[in-house]
Amino acid sequence: MSKGRDMDRREVVRIGAGAAAFGAMTPLLGFPFLGGCQGAEEGPPNIVFIFSDDHACQAISAYGSRINQTPNIDRIAREGAIFQNSFCSNSICAPSRAVVLTGKFSHINGKIDNRADPFDTSQPTFNKALQGAGYQTAMIGKWHLRNDPEGFDYWKVLPGQGHYYNPDFRTPAGTERIEGYVTDIVTDQSLDWLENGRDPEKPFLLMCQHKAPHRSWMPGPDHMRLFEGEDIPEPETLLDDYQGRASPASNQEMSIRDHFFPAYDLKITPPASDAESDQNLWAATYDRMTPEQQALWDSVYEPRNVAFAEADLSGDDLVRYYYQRYIKDYLRCIASVDDNVGRILDYLDQTGLAENTLIIYSSDQGFYLGEHGWYDKRWMYEESLRMPFVARWPGRIDPGTEVSHMIQNIDYAPTFLDAAGLPIPEDIQGESLIPLMEGRRNNGWRDSIYYHYYEFPAVHMVAKHYGVRTERYKLIHYYETGEWECFDLETDPQELSSVYDHPDYQEVVEQLKQELRRLREFYEDETGIPISSANTV
Numbered sequence: 001m002s003k004g005r006d007m008d009r010r011e012v013v014r015i016g017a018g019a020a021a022f023g024a025m026t027p028l029l030g031f032p033f034l035g036g037c038q039g040a041e042e043g044p045p046n047i048v049f050i051f052s053d054d055h056a057c058q059a060i061s062a063y064g065s066r067i068n069q070t071p072n073i074d075r076i077a078r079e080g081a082i083f084q085n086s087f088c089s090n091s092i093c094a095p096s097r098a099v100v101l102t103g104k105f106s107h108i109n110g111k112i113d114n115r116a117d118p119f120d121t122s123q124p125t126f127n128k129a130l131q132g133a134g135y136q137t138a139m140i141g142k143w144h145l146r147n148d149p150e151g152f153d154y155w156k157v158l159p160g161q162g163h164y165y166n167p168d169f170r171t172p173a174g175t176e177r178i179e180g181y182v183t184d185i186v187t188d189q190s191l192d193w194l195e196n197g198r199d200p201e202k203p204f205l206l207m208c209q210h211k212a213p214h215r216s217w218m219p220g221p222d223h224m225r226l227f228e229g230e231d232i233p234e235p236e237t238l239l240d241d242y243q244g245r246a247s248p249a250s251n252q253e254m255s256i257r258d259h260f261f262p263a264y265d266l267k268i269t270p271p272a273s274d275a276e277s278d279q280n281l282w283a284a285t286y287d288r289m290t291p292e293q294q295a296l297w298d299s300v301y302e303p304r305n306v307a308f309a310e311a312d313l314s315g316d317d318l319v320r321y322y323y324q325r326y327i328k329d330y331l332r333c334i335a336s337v338d339d340n341v342g343r344i345l346d347y348l349d350q351t352g353l354a355e356n357t358l359i360i361y362s363s364d365q366g367f368y369l370g371e372h373g374w375y376d377k378r379w380m381y382e383e384s385l386r387m388p389f390v391a392r393w394p395g396r397i398d399p400g401t402e403v404s405h406m407i408q409n410i411d412y413a414p415t416f417l418d419a420a421g422l423p424i425p426e427d428i429q430g431e432s433l434i435p436l437m438e439g440r441r442n443n444g445w446r447d448s449i450y451y452h453y454y455e456f457p458a459v460h461m462v463a464k465h466y467g468v469r470t471e472r473y474k475l476i477h478y479y480e481t482g483e484w485e486c487f488d489l490e491t492d493p494q495e496l497s498s499v500y501d502h503p504d505y506q507e508v509v510e511q512l513k514q515e516l517r518r519l520r521e522f523y524e525d526e527t528g529i530p531i532s533s534a535n536t537v
């Protein structure tokens with residue numbers, strides 16, 4: 001399983017030979033041909049990176065969603081490329097963002113979890129390299145790395161998780177509150193920067209990063225009644241019993257059945273009088289709204305809550321009801337994201353910028369939409385591991401391109417550098433996706449991916465684990481409990497029954513362990529408990 005990967009490494013070294021660490025690039029490396037590039041077909045491309053938070057592939061129609069339509073995200077895929085096997089390296093918000101910026105796994109860039117240690121913004125990032133090469137750089141929306149962005153000519157970011165209604169934005173000049181709905185505002189601000197805030201003589205990088213559809217899934221005014229009176233199809237595993245898997249699947253705290261805040265998460269109000277946390281969380285979101293916003297909200301949600309109280313549900317019926325409340329609000333948030341992707345696409349088209357712009361839509365990791373009875377992410381299981389990735393670049397990517405190679409978020413930074421014509425430093429762990437987008441690289445790509453999740457004990461209580469995924473198999477090691485899981489994704493795509501102990505799979509398990517050892521060495525991950533010292537090797 002290793003030969004392709006080794007070949008990849010040589011290629012990266014060759015491409016990166018002689019390059020300084022990319023944070024150290026100076027304007028001397030800038031383009032000699034920057035002038036007048038707006039709308040031109042020559043010169044370095046503009047890059048628009050639209051990045052949402054917690055948008056699972058299962059809720060994108062281009063990826064075969066059974067539950068919603070996303071016509072504008074689909075348009076990027078249809079007019080460009082869709083990556084069918086795009087994976088995260090550590091499926092949680094801040095770490096994924098740090099990986100995207102650096103092209104390095106969490107154990108190298110240092111941001112291993114969402115907790116207090118901030119991302120070290122002094123390290124090299126792709127946006128700093130682009131800025132150093134003459135790009136105008138802007139970061140608008142959800143930054144989520146606790147400290148101020150670095151390497152941007154312009155930034156305007158949501159503090160922390162940000163708010164859905166009347167969000168605050170932090171800028172170098174201070175904080176301001178903007179009235180309205182966050183997904184619309186992040187786009188308004190992005191379009192304003194494109195139109196008025198940049199030097200049209202220079203190429204640009206715009207990172208337009210949405211809060212949505214992150215918890216607590218508050219829909220905007222345009223889509224509050226979407227799916228009213230409809231039932232969204234349930235996932236087959238909504239009532240999963242977690243048999244056939246190691247103990248962490250049973251011991252998590254992210255189930256629809258037991259771990260929602262009914263008011264804050266599901267908008268079932270008023271909050272129960274004995275649920276102080278729920279009351280406080282709900283009050284913090286509801287009280288931000290203007291009286292007009294509250295009146296609209298109440299007119300939509302109060303009838304639902306009256307009907308819920310009258311139904312007096314319990315047990316599995318209550319789980320099914322909670323699923324409907326959750327998934328509809330989640331999808332309503334996505335409807336706004338998709339509308340706003342359309343606004344960016346329309347602007348690029350109308351101004352002629354589209355011709356020389358690489359536009360990418362992605363999200364920081366996958367998410368559970370009721371599969372296995374869950375919401376949230378964190379796991380190396382498929383729903384959480386997969387990241388959407390669609391890209392359009394007229395003249396470079398053929399419309400309708402489908403890529404099946406296994407990619408990861410370590411590949412984004414080298415892709416942006418490559419798109420801009422910049423060298424890829426040797427210490428970047430990912431690889432440029434441009435050759436895959438252009439259909440000119442079919443050999444020597446990686447045939448396995450590495451994953452490592454750290455945040456435990458913590459909210460949702462998902463055990464630490466690392467693992468390897470190949471085209472067909474997945475091996476997961478919960479190294480603190482000494483447990484393993486192995487899934488045959490061909491025969492068990494929903495990962496319901498580990499074959500780790502199955503006699504027919506012992507050779508496969510041993511090969512996967514060898515590959516996992518190799519990947520940990522190759523990516524220089526010395527964190528977690530080494531495989532050799534764990535039991536059951």
Ligand code: CA
Nearest residue numbers: 053054093364
């Ligand atoms: Ca996230």
